[in-house]
Amino acid sequence: MNMIQAINSALDVMMERDATVTVMGEDVGYFGGVFRATAGLQKKYGKTRVFDTPITETGIIGVAIGMGAYGLRPVPEIQFADYIYPALDQLVSEAARLRYRSAGEFTAPITVRSPFGGGIFGGQTHSQSPEGIFTHVSGIKTVIPSTPYDAKGLLIAAIEDNDPVLFFEPKRIYNGPFDGHYDRPARNWSQHPAGEVPEGHYRVDLGTAAVARAGEALTILAYGTMVHVAAATVEEMGIDAEILDLRTLVPLDIQAIEASVKKTGRCIVIHEATRTSGFGAELVAQVQERCFHHLEAPIERVTGFDTPYPHSLEWAYFPGPVRIGEALKKLMKD
Secondary structure, eight states: OOHHHHHHHHHHHHHHHOTTEEEEETTOSSSOOTTSTTTTHHHHHOTTTEEEOOSOHHHHHHHHHHHHHHTOEEEEEOSSGGGGGGGHHIIIIIITTHHHHTTTSOOOOOEEEEEESSSSOOGGGTOOOOHHHHHTSTTOEEEOOSSHHHHHHHHHHHHHSSSOEEEEEEGGGSSOOBOSSSSSBSSOGGGSGGGOOOSSOOOOOTTOOEEEEOOSSEEEEEOTHHHHHHHHHHHHHTOOEEEEEOOEEETTOHHHHHHHHHHHSOEEEEEEEESTTOHHHHHHHHHHHHHGGGOSSOOEEEEEOSSOOOSTTHHHHSOOHHHHHHHHHHHHHO
């Protein structure tokens, strides 16, 4: 499966197992979603469990929170992560705080799916990476898969979770991993081990990182698309790097990070979002606090730029092999 098919499979599995699971959002019903992630679900489960909504993100999330408090497990889709900001107050002031404010009487077991990041030349309104905003909010879990296998298992775990989860899907690798240089897949997911996805129910527990590539020379912390870009870069450079795919930013698998950095003594953080106040800053702080006496060089960061997302210059905005390679060379010299 590719990632879109894996996400569709996860939704299908959960809707079949649990009658309280519902799917809602713009164009998710008859059309099957702008990226086809919900294709066929309305036909199979009906219009009361898979339904289209008006173009109102505040309404989508507000209704989903109410459904969750009532006892359902809604999976609302925000068509692009860039559109999520009108719903920010609902997520921060209501969903994240509902359990605490009601002394545990109510919960918000909602899983908000949304494609995020670049890869389609969508410019400033279809390409943003807002994950750092939500990792700052206590009470919300933030998940970002990098493979179809993880996408399905993590989505199932998110839907089964009793707290709100933001599930960001890197659209650049919806159909396959990239070689880091070009805007086309390097290989088909079906020919890649990470594309082998079981048909039935399985979980990838939230809060567990994965070693995407074992190594001894340095540690790369990445998630989503950047896992593949980092892998392509170190393979090309011939560096024995360990790539840790975080998979969930909140809860963060700090034990896995600590173990890897203490083993290698060097660390670089890579993400697509803007640099200032990006999640990489939190990772650098955590590594500095926990691994200072094991570090043999300053921690490096390679990120997007502190600019509005460019349209025609999208591939220059991405952290790519050139910028990542320069940081790796600097890290290995120190």
